[in-house]
Every structure is written in structure tokens, then in C-alpha cells.
Amino acid sequence: MAKLRRVVLERLMRYYRFLSESSFKKPPQTITSAQIAEALDIDPTQVRKDFGTIGLLGIGRVGFDVCEVCRAIRFNLGFDQRQEAVLIGTGHLGTALLAYSGFASYGLHIVAAFDSDSDKVGGEIAGCAVKPMRAMKPYIKRRGIRLAILTAPHEVAQKLADRLVSAGIKAIWNFAPTRLTAPPDVLVRDEHISLGLSVIAHHLAQATRPDRGQDTEGRAP
Amino acid sequence: MAKLRRVVLERLMRYYRFLSESSFKKPPQTITSAQIAEALDIDPTQVRKDFGTIGLLGIGRVGFDVCEVCRAIRFNLGFDQRQEAVLIGTGHLGTALLAYSGFASYGLHIVAAFDSDSDKVGGEIAGCAVKPMRAMKPYIKRRGIRLAILTAPHEVAQKLADRLVSAGIKAIWNFAPTRLTAPPDVLVRDEHISLGLSVIAHHLAQATRPDRGQDTEGRAP
DNA sequence: TAGATTGTTAATCGATTAACAATC
DNA sequence: TAGATTGTTAATCGATTAACAATC
Numbered sequence A, B: 001m002a003k004l005r006r007v008v009l010e011r012l013m014r015y016y017r018f019l020s021e022s023s024f025k026k027p028p029q030t031i032t033s034a035q036i037a038e039a040l041d042i043d044p045t046q047v048r049k050d051f052g053t054i055g056l057l058g059i060g061r062v063g064f065d066v067c068e069v070c071r072a073i074r075f076n077l078g079f080d081q082r083q084e085a086v087l088i089g090t091g092h093l094g095t096a097l098l099a100y101s102g103f104a105s106y107g108l109h110i111v112a113a114f115d116s117d118s119d120k121v122g123g124e125i126a127g128c129a130v131k132p133m134r135a136m137k138p139y140i141k142r143r144g145i146r147l148a149i150l151t152a153p154h155e156v157a158q159k160l161a162d163r164l165v166s167a168g169i170k171a172i173w174n175f176a177p178t179r180l181t182a183p184p185d186v187l188v189r190d191e192h193i194s195l196g197l198s199v200i201a202h203h204l205a206q207a208t209r210p211d212r213g214q215d216t217e218g219r220a221p
Numbered sequence C, D: 001t002a003g004a005t006t007g008t009t010a011a012t013c014g015a016t017t018a019a020c021a022a023t024c
Helices: A006-019 A033-040 A044-053 A066-077 A092-099 A102-106 A133-143 A154-167 A193-208 B006-019 B033-040 B044-053 B066-077 B092-099 B101-106 B133-143 B154-167 B193-208
Strands: A083-088 A108-115 A128-132 A147-150 A171-174 A187-190 B083-088 B108-115 B128-132 B147-150 B171-174 B187-190
Touching: A006 A033, A006 A044, A006 A066, A006 B193, A033 A044, A066 B193, A083 A092, A083 A133, A092 A108, A092 B092, A102 A108, A102 B193, A108 A133, A128 A133, A133 A154, A147 A154, A154 A171, A171 B193, A187 B193, A193 B006, A193 B066, A193 B101, A193 B171, A193 B187, B006 B033, B006 B044, B006 B066, B033 B044, B083 B092, B083 B133, B092 B108, B101 B108, B108 B133, B128 B133, B133 B154, B147 B154, B154 B171
Parallel strands: A083 A108, A083 A147, A108 A128, A147 A171, A171 A187, B083 B108, B083 B147, B108 B128, B147 B171, B171 B187
Antiparallel strands: none
16 A cells, blocks of 8 residues: 555545445446546546546546445545544543544544543543543553544643653644644644634635735826 | 735744744744744745745844734734634534634634524523524624634535525634535635544554555565 | 845746547 | 547646845
């Protein structure tokens, strides 16, 4: 399995979400690159190229077999393997993620949550046991967990990330508003909503005070 | 104010977050592009170019004035204007966003939440009143709200988005796992966590079953 | 002044799009 | 067969990085 670039991975996910809708499970179960492109606002050549990189071959004059495409994407994104994860920090966001039922269809299972609040420890959230922080490292080691979902506050995020790495974690899905540092073999995916906010805020500010056109005509020197 | 590209906006946000840390508020309050680049793992030329596009001039042999940089970014991202928003759907994620106290520092204020659950309507979440869905459109119109944060379930997301657009909303920050369609003058920013998941899942699958090297040496024909 | 840092132009890199022969 | 769709090569586009004279 070749290593794929981030942009390719994200497009593969979009194809997958689109094609796994029930409507495509029915015959004739084939679809052309042009149809996918139209629906997702992507260039059809791009679709064929992406499919090519994961070894998919289309059928001339017909298109692609929907099931085959889905299977290839599942394989390349690893959805066909059970993936266990721990969640660190059971605040509102952590609770939201624990309650989200959609992860299982991607092979992802949150098997334990950890929190420093002794009132929460011993309890359950969305069927997942909440354990004390000191149990984190041994738990991860014992079960060979490789993925951690970090939903702890900013102040403790880096320290927790370090502990996760020392416990053997290989990927951190970071929802804390903090840029984490980790060794090169550990993948960190940051989900800062502040990046989205920058795009939104700029768009709205644009509308309020548009460019006063310093380079347009109508203002002779 | 010129319209800026998404990648530039996201970098501006990263600069801003880095520079607004308290440590940079103290004298000498200047910083070089190389220092910023080092901290954020960005090319120094990129930093200077980004600053140039928002009209910032550095001082030879010294660098940039931290306060001036922050002010310019605040202006360009619109953080200096009060921005009111409504939130639609008070599930776990909606509650997490309502409880997040960091938005105010970007000028963003969630002034009302809407939900279809009559048990929630009339109550308060994190100091924000929860109102019935039917009150949404008149509320938005009356107060001239331009931003909606959509944290409703997948099934109703597009329908709600349509209603928001008809009420006059100009930007939708979409946390529902749905690709929304909206008129071109309405900005939609999708925060699908599934995109992040694709990157994480692929990384972990890579480690489990690395490329069996069909093109590498050691396998003579 | 000498030297560090900027602003800007040119070169590189990678990703997207266009073109089109090959294919079913 | 005729025609639609693929796979792939070439062209374009945009973003990143390198180089360096101008500046304080």
C-alpha cells in the first residue's frame, strides 16, 4: 500500500461518503468519473487519477464498479481493520465524540476515556468507561492502542501528548486548540476550529468593508 | 481590504495565535520573520510575503512590530468587529461550542441557540437562551445576524441551511457531516471530521501493512 | 560602517486541468 | 460499428522556496 498525500486522502474520503449512500448500492452499481465529479465539484480527470493511484481500473464506456471502488478505498484508508482508540478529556467535546455513532463504520472504536476529574472517573459516557489519568499509560500499553483522541484543555494538551507518545501511541487526533509537537513517527492531526473561523470571519469582514479599490479607475492622480 | 485566499487566511490565524501569547506582549515587542518561521514551521519568505499582502512593512535588521502585526491581522480577519452568530442544534457538539469561551477574543458572540426539542426550548446553555426553531427566521432577520453555526443532525442539515439562507444568513459554519449547497454569495465552511479521520486511518493502516514494494530491488523476475 | 533582515523577483515544485489516443 | 468513457501525457496554474539587492 503506497503512502498517499493528504489531499488525495481527503478526496478519497469524499468519494467514499458519496458512494456509500444507499442509492448507489442498487443496480447497475456503476458510475462514471464525470458523475462523481459533477456531484462533488471535482475535475473528472482528478477522479480517474485518484482511482488510478489506488489501483482501480474503470471499464471503457461504462465507468467504475461502485462496490469495487468502495472496497479499494476502505482498504487504502484502513476502514476494513478494527482500530481501537482512547479518548483523553471528557468535557463537552469529548462527550460529543463519544456519543457520535458514525465512527464504527470507519472501523474506529473508542474503547476507553480518561479524565482527571474524580467525579467522572468510574462512570460511563455513551457506554464508554471513564478511567483515571494514572491508568492511561498502562492501559494503552497493555492493549496495544495506537490512536489517541485528545480533547483536553489547552494548558495540559502538550503534557498529555508527551505521555501518550511515551505510552506508545502512533497517532494523535488533536482537538485541543494547541499546536502539538511529537516525534516524526507519530502523526498529529490538528482539528483547530480557529482555522475555519479565520475563513468565516474574513468573509464577513469583506462584506462589511470591501476593498476601497486603491488600484481601480475613477481616482485620477 | 483585499480578498485573501484560504491558505493565507489560515496562516494569518496561526501567526495571530502565536503572537498573541503573553510572552510577546513584553518588550522589545519585535520579532523577525525567521523567528516566526522557526516556531510555526513555515518558510520565512512565506511569512514576509503574507505580511506584505496585508500591508505590513518590517524594519530592516530588526523585524516586525508584534503589536502592529497583531493589529493588522485582527483588522484583516475582522476580529475587531463584533460578530453575532446563532447556533442551530444544541446536541453535544452544539453545547461544546456554546460553552467554549475562546470565541469572544475573535469578536464572535453566539447570541441565541435554536433547537427542535421542546424540552430544551426555554432553557439556557452556557448562558445562552435556547429558542424554538420557528423563532429562528424572525430572530435572524430582526437582529440582522449574518453567521449561523450549524450543529444539527445530518438528516435535517440541508433543510435548515436553506431556511438560514432565506432568513438572510451570509455564512454557515457547518459541523454536520453533510456537504451543504448554498448560493454563491453565502460562504459555507465545512468542518467534517471525516477528512481528518481519513488521514489518521491511512497513517495507521500504513504502519500495519506497509507497501510490499512491488517496484523495489530484491525481487528479481 | 558592517551586518542582519527585509521586500521582491526568479526558479522550483506540486497540483490541477486540458487534450486525445486507446478501449470497450 | 459508432460513440462514450477511460488512462495517460502534456500544459497550465498556483503556491512555495531560493536568491539577492535594498535598507536600516
